[in-house]
Amino acid sequence: EVQLVESGGGLVQAGGSLRLSCAASGFTGDDNTIGWFRQTPGKEREGISCIRRSNGNTYYADSVAGRFTITSDNAKNTVYLQMNSLKPEDTAVYYCAAQEGGSIYAAASCAYYYAMDYWGKGTPVTVSS
Secondary structure, three states: OOEEEEEOOEEEEOOOOEEEEEEEEOOOOOOEEEEEEEEOOOOOOEEEEEEEOOOOOEEEOOOOOOOEEEEEEOOOOEEEEEEOOOOHHHOEEEEEEEEEOOOOOHHHHHOOHHHOOEEOOOEEEEEEO
16 A cells, blocks of 8 residues: 655745655555645645656646755655745645656646545645745
8 A cells, every 4th residue: 555644844934945755655666656736725736746756757837846846765765845935825735646657757647636546644834924
């Protein structure tokens, strides 16, 4: 059974940084995509960044491109999201999600939250102005 555990959320001031971690267990290899979705009340869960672990292909939503960086330590089965230059509009619950198999392109996996197979419980991020 695949399990995803997020950590690293918290409260930061605008312009600050956070590093989220997603520890994955249960995968037998790297034929999967792991990424981050965020959700605020009244809005659909949005894919903000994903990485195809087998080939390193990455995707960033326009809202975070240039500020966030996703990386994968495949040996540790851990995916990180480095979030810099945080803005109040980044405030949300951030969820780690994974798609087993699927597209070799991270963008395809990040397009819809319901395409993902596994979910973490979420970690809240609050950015104050």
